[in-house]
Amino acid sequence: MNLGMNMLKMIQKPLLPWWIWHITSCLCPLSQPGKWPEKLVERSIRNSTERRKLGYFSCRTGNPIDDCWRCDRNWQRNRRRLADCSIGFGRNAIGGRDGRFYVVTDSGDDDPVNPRPGTLRHAVIQDEPLWIVFKRDMHITLKQELIMNSFKTIDARGVNVHIANGACITIQFVTNIIIHGLHIHDCKPTGNALVRSSPSHYGWRTMADGDAISIFGSSHIWVDHNSLSNCADGLVDAIMGSTAITISNNYFTHHNEVILLGHSDTYVRDKVMQVTIAFNHFGEGLIQRMPRCRHGYFHVVNNDYTHWEMYAIGGSAAPTINSQGNRYLAPVNPFAKEVTKRVEPWEGSWRQWNWRSVGDLLLNGAYFTASGRAAPGSYARASSLAAKSSSMVGMITSNAGALS
Template structure:
């Protein structure tokens, strides 16, 4: 059964006053880059409806109190990305992001209350989605990530200790389709990875670094030989708690292209460390059973599925 299309986020984006985007503001429909860039700036509540393909370059500023919503099944942002710097209350839904020449979406410098929902991301020059520099109260839901290496980065660097206490992110019902790393990679943050489908992620699934607190719950890992890692590259370790996950393989482990990766094990397991946190003490939610996640996510995640 198709899940209902919600009008408000579940998870951390529901806290801190909630995330409503441009609700109650004017509605603008755009179909070219100049109109799009004009509509997304400033703090006036606005619902920006994207029709067709918007060709961009570089990172393009998005103001507070905005909903950026793709119309129909073919709304695209191609060639450039969206940049949220010291903003609040932004929703981005139903858009395919392709071939960004930097990040597809960059959330930075204390930006709060962002909901990234029902989008498809592929092939950026850097990250598909970065959440860094004390940004927080973000939910990433029902998206597809494909054809990429560095997928979701949470926490700018090992040295960014000011991020501790921020970077509160919920990542649920996403499809990580043969992407290599960062699903997500977390430094210093507090992250709930819930009911995602991990498919043939050759390097690793979830990484907790630099005393991050990560809960990995009810996910389905298929042919991902390192579903969870508590340390990566030169970073100090972080905490991971896992429960209710399914980890399966139906093929021999391939050779990773990442020199940081050790040889894969015969039987993959989700590495754990510490105690992390209790998501149910943060916000209400109902987890789907892990055995249902593959079908739910492959059928209903991504742009054009709302």
């Protein structure tokens, strides 16, 4: 009888992810509030990181991007289908979908003015649409900024490609770019040199800041499933009227100023900016700007924030920030529990800025300071997709970063 009852209970048990069951069944003592969530999240991350492999086909996880292409065991034959899987404000970025494949066979970057065929630099400057893939694992050290031309996809799925220890990627006055599956780290300032940007043009470049990915006056950009860390300036910067951008499924670690969206408080052209920040894991060693916003409309949805030292989301110049379904785990520091930070021109002006938190999971004393109007219509231009429940964030972001 007891055996039968136990079997019945097992059958009736809902099919929920293991980590949700662990939360709901946790019998940790309540005498230490805020202690168990941190340990639980760390354990979830540790298990998820071990599963961050391309061969792990995690279908129907609730992550609409991964569910779109990773369930296809023949994805390598259907690589360009990835362009149809984007979400958010950058969902119309097709990259090189309508062009031919270009195989990078040479990891060198000897001449930024006359790049050799077969190099990544030679691929990205071409005028035609290209879907760029790699013949093998590579470590690419760029002498100068990698200046991309329009309608390009860099697709590093299936190989281990690092862009590191030199210049990194510049997306300037172009459109329709997809960057997927790269390890980008230890980027350094470069410049005061000639660099080619197309087969017919090269020019003098002044000093670059050392961003991992710099987006300047560009639109329809999708940055997905990259691992970014430890660069001289930002990991992703989007400025000077850039818009229609999605930053998704990335794994950010070991950096100070992570994401900057908006050039300056006085550059009002950034009011057109619309950016989706979705399904990313903001991990160890991060300090601030996840993101730091100005002027535009920003949808921060279903991300996992497990580390920050100062704050997570900041802004100035009256941006609209729509935070939905994120998991915010505050640091131990009692003076750094606030998710938000505002830089205001005069005291109290921030109260008019439209910042809201809907369905966010706030752990270990984290709190989000909302402001502005509560009406849903106030966030229409800062809404780009339907948010999942914050209880699903661990599963949705479990494979964030470059897949191996």
